[in-house]
Amino acid sequence: MTRVVGLTGVTKEYAGGVTALRDVDLDIEQGELVGIVGPSGSGKSTLLHIVGTLDRPTSGSVEIAGFDVAALSDRELSALRARHVGFVFQAFHLVPGISAQDNVAEGLLYSGLPRAERRRRAAEALERVGLADRARHRPHELSGGQKQRVAIARAVVGDPELLLADEPTGALDSASGESVMELLHDLGAAGATIAVITHDTEVADRLPRRVRLRDGAVVEDVREDVRERVPGDARAGA
Ligand SMILES: Nc1ncnc2c1ncn2[C@@H]1O[C@H](COP(=O)(O)OP(=O)(O)OP(=O)(O)O)[C@@H](O)[C@H]1O
Ligand SMILES: [Mg+2]
Numbered sequence: 001m002t003r004v005v006g007l008t009g010v011t012k013e014y015a016g017g018v019t020a021l022r023d024v025d026l027d028i029e030q031g032e033l034v035g036i037v038g039p040s041g042s043g044k045s046t047l048l049h050i051v052g053t054l055d056r057p058t059s060g061s062v063e064i065a066g067f068d069v070a071a072l073s074d075r076e077l078s079a080l081r082a083r084h085v086g087f088v089f090q091a092f093h094l095v096p097g098i099s100a101q102d103n104v105a106e107g108l109l110y111s112g113l114p115r116a117e118r119r120r121r122a123a124e125a126l127e128r129v130g131l132a133d134r135a136r137h138r139p140h141e142l143s144g145g146q147k148q149r150v151a152i153a154r155a156v157v158g159d160p161e162l163l164l165a166d167e168p169t170g171a172l173d174s175a176s177g178e179s180v181m182e183l184l185h186d187l188g189a190a191g192a193t194i195a196v197i198t199h200d201t202e203v204a205d206r207l208p209r210r211v212r213l214r215d216g217a218v219v220e221d222v223r224e225d226v227r228e229r230v231p232g233d234a235r236a237g238a
Helices: 044-051 074-084 100-106 115-128 144-156 174-189 201-205
Strands: 003-014 018-029 033-037 059-064 085-089 162-166 193-197 209-214 217-223
Touching: 003 044, 003 193, 018 044, 018 193, 018 217, 033 044, 033 174, 033 201, 044 059, 044 162, 044 193, 074 085, 085 144, 100 115, 100 144, 115 144, 144 162, 144 174, 162 174, 174 193
Parallel strands: 033 193, 033 209, 085 162, 162 193
Antiparallel strands: 003 018, 003 059, 209 217
16 A cells, blocks of 8 residues: 555644644545545645645644655645646636646646647546547636536646545536546546545545544544445446
């Protein structure tokens, strides 16, 4: 088992005296699909930012993809993120006015690959999320669910070890949300390590592992072997 995320005793205090995370220990192994749940303000986004190295903890240690975050400069952290981490947000954050394919290619901007190769890989990633036929559409010509799938394609186009999603279904109707979650399950079955924040208990209940936060502390961390509970499920053999 390869550990992709290792948090030990992580505390995050914001200026103004808010303790957003308290002494959090969290290990995530390669290939895990983990739901992060908990009430509003419990520290979920803060946790995701720290796991994604967008922010540093006040104390405690963070190891991502084998790197000790404290030992890296901000520049080195950006490079680590570009190579190893993909992000998906509730509000998509697509670049307006450029095609779906070019949006996905943005995910490879810092890869050093030539533009033609970035666009080729972007086309492949769009195919993976079922949107090959929308490659030339600009964001305003896509539905919400399609925008989120473009955002996921952008997040995974560089084959990151770790995919982090903050309420990826929050802005979607239930059918689009369902297809986005299916996509995350498929990416997980293909070996990606995924942490996804969700308020939706139905979504959370179907994830193989759930980490629950309350007041910045982990109060529950349960794993269920979904594959064993659902015999005949297509994912069982993957
Ligand atoms: N930049 C900041 N400066 C100061 N306090 C912050 C900052 N960001 C978050 N907080 C506080 O930290 C706590 C945790 O916030 P966080 O955004 O992690 O919660 P969350 O679980 O993601 O909530 P939600 O479900 O509403 O998105 C909250 O009390 C919040 O007010
Ligand atoms: Mg949040």
